[in-house]
Amino acid sequence: MTTVEPTAHAHPDASPAHPVPVIIDCDTGIDDALALLFAVRHPGIDLRAVTCVAGNTDVDQVVRNTLTVLDQAGAPELPVARGAERPLIEPARPAAHVHGRDGMGDIGLSAPTDRMPVDVDAVTLLRREILGSPRPVTLVPIAPLTNIALLLRTYPEVTRNIERIVFMGGAVEIGNATPVAEFNVWHDPEAAAILLSAGVPITMYGLDVFRRVVVPWADVQRLSASAEPGARLAGRLLAHRDPAATGDPTPTGSLGDAGAVCAVADPAGLTTSLLPVEVSLTPGPTRGQTVVDRRPRPGESEIHHGTREKPLVDVALDVGVERYVKLYLGTVEKR
Structure with a gap:
């Protein structure tokens, strides 16, 4: 068993002089939209393409949402492709109770204007x-990992030009889809297991940090009142759950998936540890759990049955909350 004490990322920060080529794979609901707004506007990120997969809502709605967000963000022409409409084994299980019927909080967004998806599927586009790409790509899946698993199994040669995979998924401690499983991994556990075996550096931006990066309500209100479409959309999405309805005395807006893209632009804001991780694939209450081994030494199981190799993953354990909130707001409000 191999472990490394928590450290900040070793790979360099994104900068305008050397923007990081990025591809986002998403199931555009509320926080995926926040991630796209940030990726389009950060000067250190060169967003090359967006691929869509079923997750928060059905894949065709994901495509529509993605095109609408890119419109609102003022993005240049980018290839957007439709991907898998269901997980590898399970049926699709959307999260309308969180993201609304349309995946975007039912806030009444208009349809995309002239943007259209490309005429190839997501795996082909990836x-x-x-x-x-002339430079190795950073792949940022912030959705169930079906498209990525299909890519790795169909075209394994792509790994030679992938710098790193930064995925939003998993949890060291508490899940959300189940007591131990996070939604993206739970939605397609087999796909997540395939991703972990990709053989490239991987960062897991899980619920342990995902839940912590929240925007103060005063900033959410300011964004919502902005005259600039992208900033206003960010505010409306952050505010989609009415604090009066939730009864939260300190209402905030979670950046969610957008934090994973912040970690690409500013990796030093994330503290990680290189740890063995595997996905539970067995039926029952642990299915979809990311089992993160934080023990300092092997236990009885390894002593009696031998050590089994597990993928080593940079697991996010801590995050500079104020740092990422400031980074997000400063980027999205730049227009």
Whole structure:
């Protein structure tokens, strides 16, 4: 068993002089939209493509939401592709109770204008953009990992031009889809297991940090009142759960998936530890759990049955909350 004490990321920060080529794979609900707004506007990120997968809502609605968000963000023309409409084994299980019927909080967003998805599927687009990039790509899946698993199994050669995979998924401690499983991994556990075996550096931005990066309500209100469409959309999405209805005495807006993209732009804001991680694939209450081994030494199981190799993953254990909130607001309000 191999463990490393928690440290900040070793790979360099994104900067305008050397923007990081990024591809986002998403199931555009509320926080995926926040992530796209940030990725489009941060000067250190070169967003090359967006691929869509079923998750928060059905895949066709995900495509529509993605195109609408790119419109609102003032994004340049970007290839957007439709991907898997269900997990590898399980049926699709959308999260309308969190993201609304349309996946975007039912806030009444208009349809996309002239943007259209490309005429190839997500896996084909991923292969084309990764292998065609002059610099190694950072892949940022913030959704169930079905598209990524299909890519890795169909075109394993793409790994030679992937710098790192930063995925939003998993949890060291408490889940949300179940007591121990986070939604993206729970939605397609087999796909998550395939991703972990990709053989490239991987950062797991899980619920342990995901839940902590929240925008103060005063900032949410300011964004919501902005005359600039992208900033206003960010505010409306952050505010989609009415504090009066929730009864929360200190209402805040969670950045959610957007924190994973902040970690690409500013990796030093994230504290990680290189740890063995595996996904529970057995039926029952632990299915979809990311089992993160934080023990300092092998236990009785390894002593009696031998050590089994597990993928080593940079697991996010701590995050600079104020740092990422400031980074997000400063980027989205730049227009």
